[in-house]
Amino acid sequence: MASIAKFTGTKNKDGKYTVTLIEGDGIGIEISKSVKDIYAAAEVPIKWEPVDVTPQLVNGKTTLPQEAVDSVFKNKVALKGPLATPIGKGHVSMNLTLRRTFNLFANVRPCKSIVGYKTPYDNVDTVLIRENTEGEYSGIEHTIVPGVVQSIKLITKPASERVIKYAFEYARHVNKPKILVVHKASIMKLSDGLFVNTAKEVAKDYPDVSLDFELIDNTCLKLTTDPTQYSDVVMVMPNLYGDIMSDLSSGLIGGLGLTPSGNMGNNVSIFEAVHGSAPDIAGMNLANPTALLLSSVMMLRHMSLDFYADKIEKAILQTIASGPENRTKDLRGQAGTDEFTKKIIANLE
Incomplete structure (x- = not known):
């Protein structure tokens, strides 16, 4: 993969990599179990290191337990289930805390139509890369006078350059x-304007990749009219636009339950299911593990374990395409989490 955000972890003496596992809240436990079972059946050379990331307030700041932070820095890679942010306790979003703690500067969201699960759009194959650290999410807000609030959007050249370079490298890597x-x-x-001009400068180092620009409102219109126009493109954009557009892209293929996501940093990368923790169905064998599974496939490719990534991805897609009896209820199917997982294991070749 790209020289930027490259995986630098090493194998243990037993020939396996250790990966930090943040199982998450609500359905996180069940979908993480699904991943573990499938990985065991596929004999993926990975050992899981589960950690607890229950947030702590230290001097009024949301922080992660040191043990979890140490684990991620040591292993260089983590897989994360959905996390709920405690409401009304002064905590910052857990996802934001993870991004800041590990300086995860780029969010990568590929969205590809899933055969056998029909949506109003066919042949979607988009990739969106979102700057993950600044923009409107810098958290610089203040009240000027009562009833007047100012929120500052921070864009810096170094952060823009880093994410745009990563986008060019990623585009090369996925052809x-x-x-x-x-x-x-x-x-x-x-x-x-700074983001745009930085892209023009970075593009000079990548003569084999063409560069174009589009206004966000125009992209929204075109993407929802005919997403196939974006099949040969890697989109890159500032933070807030990326947050909105990545969910819009997910909607084209059937929602967040089918969408993988990777957060890339120079030292560590965290791959995650971006859907909610769905506490209302937790423990009821109804959860769909597809998003976490596909995120783990992205993780395997990042680790250059492509053989296992291809094998697991093929089994997932085959299971979804095989009919409603093997799909979970959110995919208009009748299977529970366990049945869906067993069917994927049966489809491993």
Whole structure:
């Protein structure tokens, strides 16, 4: 993979890699078990190191338990189930805390139509890379006078350069010939303008990848009219646009329950299911583990374990395509989490 955010972990003496596992809340326990069972059956050379990330407030700041932080830094890679942020206790979003703690600067969200699960859109194959550390999510807000609040959107050249370079490297790696910078520099001439100009500079180092620009509102319109226009493109954009557009892209293929996600940093990377923890169905054998499984497939590719990634991905897609009797209820099926997992294991070749 790219020299930026490259996996630098090493095998243990037994020939296996250790991966930090954040099982998460609610259905996280069940879908993590599904991943563990499938990995055991596929004989993936991975040992899981489960950690607890229940947040702690230290000097008024949301922080992660040191043991969990040490584990991720040691193993260089983690797989994460859905986390619920405690409400009304002064905690910052857990996902935001993870990004800040490990400086996960790029979120990668590929969305590909799943055969056998029909949506109004066919042949979707999009990739979106979102700057993950600044923009409107910098948290710089204050009240000027009662009833007037100012929120500052922070865009810096180093952060823009880093995520745009990663997008170019990623495009090369997945053989997509174009980078599309999605922005609103027509209005935010300085902030988005900096992002756009940085992309023009970075592009000089990648003459084999073409560069284009599009206004965010236009991209939304075109993407929901005909997403196949974006099949040969890697989109890259500032934080807030990426947050919205990545969910929009997920909607085209059937929702967050089918969408993998990776958060990339220079030292560590965390792959995650981006859907909620669904406490209302926790423990009821109804959860769909597909998003976490496909995120784990992304993780395997990041670790250059492509043989196992291909094997597991093929089994997942085959199971979904095989009919409603093998799919979970959210995929218009009749199977429970356990049955779905067993069917994937049976389809491993």
